[in-house]
Amino acid sequence: MFANVINWIDQRFPLTSFVKHELTGYPTPRNLSYWWNFGFLAGLVLVLQVATGIFLAMHYKADAATAFDSIQHIMRDVNYGWLLRYMHAVGASAFFFVIFVHMARTLYYGSYRAPRELLWWTGQGLLLLLMATAFMGYLLPWGQMSFWGATVITNLFRATPFIGDDVVIWLRGDFTVGDATLTRFFALHYLFPFLIIGAVVIHLVALHTVKSSNPSGIDLAHKDNIPFHPYFTAKDFYGLGIFLIVYSVFVFFMPDSLIEPANNIPANPMQTPNHIVPEWYFLPFYAILRSVPNMVGGVVAMGLSVMMFAFMPFLDRSRIPGGAHYRPIFKLQFYLFMIDMLVLGWVGYVPQTSSTTIIGQIATLCYFGSFFLIPFISRVEERWLIKRGLPQEVMTLIDKEKKEIAERKLKNSQRKGGKA
Amino acid sequence: MGNEMVSDGDRRDFLIKLTSVVGGAGVAATCVPFVASMNPSSDVLAKAETEVDLADITPGAMRTVAWQGKPVFILRRTPEQIQSVSASNGVLDPQPDNARVQNPEWLVVIGVCTHMGCVPNKEGPGWTCHCHGSQYDDSGRVVHGPAPKNLEVPPYKFLADNKLVIGRA
Amino acid sequence: MNTFLKMALLFGFSLHAVAHEAALEKVSVAKDVPSIERGAETLMGACHSCHSMKYIKYRDLIKFGMDKKKVNEWSGGQSLDLPLLAQMSENDAVLAFGKAPPDLSVMTKARDGGPRYVYSYLIGYYQTKDGLPGNHIYPETKMPDPLGIIGVTDEKQLSEIHGKARDIVSFLAWAADPREEERLRLGYYVLAYLFVLTVLLYFVKNQIWARLDRIS
Numbered sequence: 001m002f003a004n005v006i007n008w009i010d011q012r013f014p015l016t017s018f019v020k021h022e023l024t025g026y027p028t029p030r031n032l033s034y035w036w037n038f039g040f041l042a043g044l045v046l047v048l049q050v051a052t053g054i055f056l057a058m059h060y061k062a063d064a065a066t067a068f069d070s071i072q073h074i075m076r077d078v079n080y081g082w083l084l085r086y087m088h089a090v091g092a093s094a095f096f097f098v099i100f101v102h103m104a105r106t107l108y109y110g111s112y113r114a115p116r117e118l119l120w121w122t123g124q125g126l127l128l129l130l131m132a133t134a135f136m137g138y139l140l141p142w143g144q145m146s147f148w149g150a151t152v153i154t155n156l157f158r159a160t161p162f163i164g165d166d167v168v169i170w171l172r173g174d175f176t177v178g179d180a181t182l183t184r185f186f187a188l189h190y191l192f193p194f195l196i197i198g199a200v201v202i203h204l205v206a207l208h209t210v211k212s213s214n215p216s217g218i219d220l221a222h223k224d225n226i227p228f229h230p231y232f233t234a235k236d237f238y239g240l241g242i243f244l245i246v247y248s249v250f251v252f253f254m255p256d257s258l259i260e261p262a263n264n265i266p267a268n269p270m271q272t273p274n275h276i277v278p279e280w281y282f283l284p285f286y287a288i289l290r291s292v293p294n295m296v297g298g299v300v301a302m303g304l305s306v307m308m309f310a311f312m313p314f315l316d317r318s319r320i321p322g323g324a325h326y327r328p329i330f331k332l333q334f335y336l337f338m339i340d341m342l343v344l345g346w347v348g349y350v351p352q353t354s355s356t357t358i359i360g361q362i363a364t365l366c367y368f369g370s371f372f373l374i375p376f377i378s379r380v381e382e383r384w385l386i387k388r389g390l391p392q393e394v395m396t397l398i399d400k401e402k403k404e405i406a407e408r409k410l411k412n413s414q415r416k417g418g419k420a
Numbered sequence: 421m422g423n424e425m426v427s428d429g430d431r432r433d434f435l436i437k438l439t440s441v442v443g444g445a446g447v448a449a450t451c452v453p454f455v456a457s458m459n460p461s462s463d464v465l466a467k468a469e470t471e472v473d474l475a476d477i478t479p480g481a482m483r484t485v486a487w488q489g490k491p492v493f494i495l496r497r498t499p500e501q502i503q504s505v506s507a508s509n510g511v512l513d514p515q516p517d518n519a520r521v522q523n524p525e526w527l528v529v530i531g532v533c534t535h536m537g538c539v540p541n542k543e544g545p546g547w548t549c550h551c552h553g554s555q556y557d558d559s560g561r562v563v564h565g566p567a568p569k570n571l572e573v574p575p576y577k578f579l580a581d582n583k584l585v586i587g588r589a
Numbered sequence: 590m591n592t593f594l595k596m597a598l599l600f601g602f603s604l605h606a607v608a609h610e611a612a613l614e615k616v617s618v619a620k621d622v623p624s625i626e627r628g629a630e631t632l633m634g635a636c637h638s639c640h641s642m643k644y645i646k647y648r649d650l651i652k653f654g655m656d657k658k659k660v661n662e663w664s665g666g667q668s669l670d671l672p673l674l675a676q677m678s679e680n681d682a683v684l685a686f687g688k689a690p691p692d693l694s695v696m697t698k699a700r701d702g703g704p705r706y707v708y709s710y711l712i713g714y715y716q717t718k719d720g721l722p723g724n725h726i727y728p729e730t731k732m733p734d735p736l737g738i739i740g741v742t743d744e745k746q747l748s749e750i751h752g753k754a755r756d757i758v759s760f761l762a763w764a765a766d767p768r769e770e771e772r773l774r775l776g777y778y779v780l781a782y783l784f785v786l787t788v789l790l791y792f793v794k795n796q797i798w799a800r801l802d803r804i805s
Contacts, residue, residue, distance in 0.1 A: 030801065055457050072644045072694070075768065077461040080453035082768045083775070226801065234794040237443075241787030248783060252776025256698060264699035264765075265691075435796060439789040446786060466648060466670055 022208060027225035028232050029214035035109075036212065037239035038102040043200065044240060045095045050193050052088040056081075060140065062186035064179040067142035068266040086255040092134050093258050094247055096281035099130060103309065108334055110316065110323030111213035117313040119206040124310045126199050131282070131306070133192040136185040138279060139177070143263030148276045150177045150185070156289075159299035176269055217322030218397050275351050283348030284341050288367065290352060291360040301364065308371045315371060318378035319398050320385055326394060329381045333370055340366045469587035471579070474526070482542050484531060487586045491531035491539055492574060493547075493560070494584070497524065501558045504545070510561030513570045517559045520573055528576050528586065529560035534569035547571075613726070616708040619759040620770070622654045628760030629655065631753050633663045635735045636693065639682050641675035644694035645764050653767070686731040697758065697765045704758045711754040714739050 009015045059078050061070040074081035103123070106112055112120035139150040154171050158164040173180030226232075250258070258280070262273045278286045288305045292298035316330075324331035340363050347360035390398075460468075470487040472494060477483050482495045497505075502524045505517045521527055531539050533549040540547035546557040555564035560571035575589035619625065629650060647669040650660045664671065675682070679689050691699075700706040706726065713725040714734040722739055724730045736750050763769075 051454065055454050058458065059461075069644075073461070073463070076644060077463040079456040079459055079461060081457060081461070082772060083453050084457055086772075230797050231801070234790070234797045238787065238790040238794040241783060241790045245780065245783045245787060248776065248779050252772055252779060255772075259698075261699050261701055261703070264695045435789070436793055439786070439793045442786055442789055446782060449782075463646075466646075 023229040023233075024227050026208065026228040028212055028228045030224055030226045030231070031214050031216060032212060032232070032235075033215055034235075034239060035101070035105040036214075037236055038098050038105060039207075040236040041098045041239065041243050042095065042102055044243075045091055045098055046193070046196060046200065049088060049091045049095060050197075052084045052091065053190070053193065056084050056088055057190060060186075062140070062183045064142060064182050064267070067140065067182060071141050083251070086251045090247065090250045090255060090258060092137065093279070093281065094243075094250075095130065096134070098243075099127065100281070103127070104338070107309075107312070107337075108324045108331075109213060109215060110217060110318075110321070112309075112312045113316065114313065115210045116206075116213060119203065119210055120313060121310055122199060122203040122206055124307070126196060126203060127309075128306070129192055129196050129199060133189060133196065134279070134281070136189040136192070139182060139185045140189065141263060142182060142267045144265045144267055144273050145260045145263040145276065147177055147267035147269065148272055149278055150181065152276070154181070156299045156302070159296040178269075215322065215325060216393075217320075217325060218393060277349055280345065280349075283346075284344035284367075285348075287344040287348035287360050288364045290348070291357065291364040301368075305364075305367060308368070311371065312374075315374040316378050317375060318382045319401060320382055320390070321394060321397055326390065327378075327381055327385065329377055330374075333373070333377065336366070337370050340370070469585055472584045472586065474582040474584055479525075485586070487530075487574060492586055493527070493529050493531045493542075493571075495527040495529075495558065497527055497558060501545070505557055505559040505561075508557075510557065510559070510563065510570065512562045512565060512568065515559075515561060515570055517561075520559055520561075520570070522576070522578065526584070527558065527560060528573060528584070529571040530574050531571070533567055534562065534571065535565075535567040540571075612709075613702045613705040614709040614712065616705055616755055616758055618704045618762045619755065620763075624756050625653070625760045625763050626655045626659070627753075628756035628758070629663075630659065632693075632757050632760055636757070637663075637673065638676045639686075639690040639732075640693045642673040642694045642764060643692055645673050646670055647673065649767065653763070688731045690732070693761060693764070695765045697762045704762050707761060708754055708758045711736060711757065712738055712751055716740060 006016060010017075056074065059070060059074045059081060061067055071085070074085050076082075078084075106120065106123070135149075135153060139146045154168055154177065157167045157171060160167045169175060171181075172178065173184060260277065262276075265273075277283070285302050285305055289298045289302040292301045318327065318330070320326050324334050343359065343363045344367065347356050347363060350356055386395075386398075468488055470485055470492075472483075472485050474494070474496070477494065477496045479496050480498045480501070482493055484491045484493055486492070502517075506524075509516055518524065520529075531547075533540050533551065533554055535549065535552055535554050538549050538551035540549035540554070540556060546555060546563065547560070548555050549567065552566050553564070554562060554567035556567075556571055557563050560573070562568070562570055574586050576584055576586045577588050579585055619628075647660050647664040647667075650663075651657050651669065660669070663673075675690070677685075682688075682690050697704045697707055702709070710724065710726040710730075713727070714736075715723055715725065716739050717723040722734050736753055738747070738750050741747055741750065
């Protein structure tokens with residue numbers, strides 16, 4: 001019976017071949033570590049956010065007069081409303097945490113390098129969509145932090161050349177952040193997750209074309225690849241269990257730890273809280289914004305700081321595979337970069353003083369500096385490493401790549417010659 | 421790649437089945453709060469009862485009150501009206517009048533036509549629903565289709581002679 | 590401030606954020622009905638004339654387990670479905686104090702330090718050199734000393750006032766998070782379940798991966 005149904009479907013839709021191609025037969029390097037679990041986790045958090053979000057939207061009111069009340073209504077009156085809201089609020093932080101680890105893994109292992117540039121860039125697009133969604137969602141509770149956060153961020157668009165002020169008013173639909181802003185942010189906050197789902201599909205198509213990278217950085221021989229299902233489904237689900245434990249500790253036992261107290265005060269356009277801070281996941285970028293004394297410069301620097309990751313495939317020209325695995329200098333640089341991010345996060349959090357400003361400016365220079373240094377460091381490091389001697393497998397790989405490039409060049413010139 | 425599956429015997433099958441069942445139960449349990457969140461919230465439930473003061477309804481007059489968002493007809497019937505409805509058991513959905521009231525003087529029915537949910541109008545003796553022409557008598561019993569059932573009697577209770585609470589039995 | 594970040598900062602390198610909290614008095618928030626009911630009673634007497642708690646209805650108090658008679662008294666015979674609105678209108682309050690008294694429903698969640706802040710604030714009144722009332726925690730406050738702590742030196746009387754402040758804070762903490770008990774209870778079940786599931790998933794993963802060793 002079951003076989004008949006499958007057969008009926010297969011004649012009309014490539015179900016079996018799809019499952020075989022993408023799951024039971026999808027070749028995955030067997031040496032993937034647990035750092036490779038985070039893509040799956042991000043997908044799962046996305047599902048959780050969409051599910052809780054849709055059910056919250058059934059009770060939420062996107063109206064400046066009632067938005068704050070409706071959140072309290074959800075927290076107090078709606079059956080399990082508190083659970084849905086805390087899941088959604090903690091889920092936002094979880095999403096960024098998982099994505100940041102996912103990105104850090106890509107940077108550490110050099111997974112952005114050829115042929116995975118498009119995969120990396122679709123991921124960069126996903127990061128931007130996620131940031132926009134999170135930012136708009138943060139306005140919805142209509143607390144003091146919501147209001148002033150949205151005010152500050154929409155004001156960034158004043159940096160637009162010539163029409164800055166008009167753009168800001170257009171974004172808000174009002175002269176300040178107001179009812180019109182809230183309603184449109186709600187509409188877009190509901191829309192964007194579906195754009196994210198679309199972008200995730202593109203991300204996965206790209207992944208399944210180029211396949212996963214792996215810790216060694218060397219494309220594995222046929223025999224070292226194993227089917228995704230059941231091996232990595234089992235591993236991903238185990239990782240999911242661990243993730244859900246941590247997530248639940250936050251949802252049930254410390255849900256308010258990630259919510260700024262000031263956001264429990266209804267939005268008041270007449271009074272700014274003494275200390276406004278963005279959510280933790282925006283802190284490093286916010287610190288970069290504050291470190292540049294010029295307004296337009298700050299906005300550009302902040303935008304660039306997010307976009308810098310997209311340049312990695314161009315910046316890192318080292319042919320040594322395995323990311324930081326075989327590259328001691330790159331590894332050191334990676335860890336320094338992580339520390340720099342933490343410093344920036346701290347600078348973004350504390351109230352600005354002259355000393356934190358200087359620390360922030362130094363950290364900002366280090367942030368961009370580390371990207372600009374990569375091309376030089378990777379060249380020097382590669383020369384040094386080859387001279388020092390690399391493991392045999394890596395040398396073979398580099399030789400192979402060299403040969404391939406030479407062959408391609410030869411072919412190209414022959415084709416051109418033929419045409420001429 | 422292309423490894424043949426090797427069976428690990430019953431122990432493995434049992435472990436995987438057990439885990440699947442436990443995991444499936446968790447997914448099912450997770451659905452509960454989502455589904456429950458769509459049920460009426462506690463502030464809506466708190467309004468599930470409506471108190472009505474009957475003092476200013478004169479004999480023969482009708483008052484419509486809202487209960488859980490639905491109209492409830494409260495008809496103070498005259499002795500003649502009571503006599504005429506007690507004479508029959510209705511037509512399409514036979515039921516004696518005394519089974520439909522706690523106190524014959526007061527008829528309390530939900531004013532929602534049992535056909536398609538319109539609100540019937542008080543016309544002459546009984547009610548007429550203008551959506552599809554159903555007619556009810558002064559006991560709220562259907563006397564002319566297409567409505568299949570009599571008007572529903574909500575749970576209610578007399579708190580005093582002239583005080584009624586709808587929604588509490 | 591944001592507790593989680595504070596922890597992160599503690600592990601990290603900042604002492605700044607912690608310094609502010611060090612100035613706050615410690616208070617253990619009571620979760621039992623009698624304490625919270627006492628807190629409600631004090632609040633109805635000392636705060637409710639100016640401060641509303643619009644997200645709490647009288648019915649919620651009874652549902653929580655408070656004495657029905659007392660709640661009826663507080664509501665002044667009004668419907669129990671009404672929220673705990675202040676007796677004074679906001680306009681009158683602004684005229685009298687120059688500032689609208691904030692709603693107290695989520696007060697313990699709306700200040701850095703939470704219940705500790707509110708407690709320290711309530712007992713933080715003192716007499717300034719000019720003979721005016723001042724407050725250590727919130728110097729710009731317009732609220733007159735609600736518990737009458739200024740000038741009290743008697744130990745017994747002081748500890749009585751501290752007890753009152755603690756009860757009020759306990760009531761406010763309950764009001765800000767009435768679903769806390771339900772949340773914690775569900776949380777233990779969820780964690781226990783997830784722990785079992787994760788252990789099972791770990792064994793499943795190991796067994797499935799063990800096939801690889803046998804093949805290759």
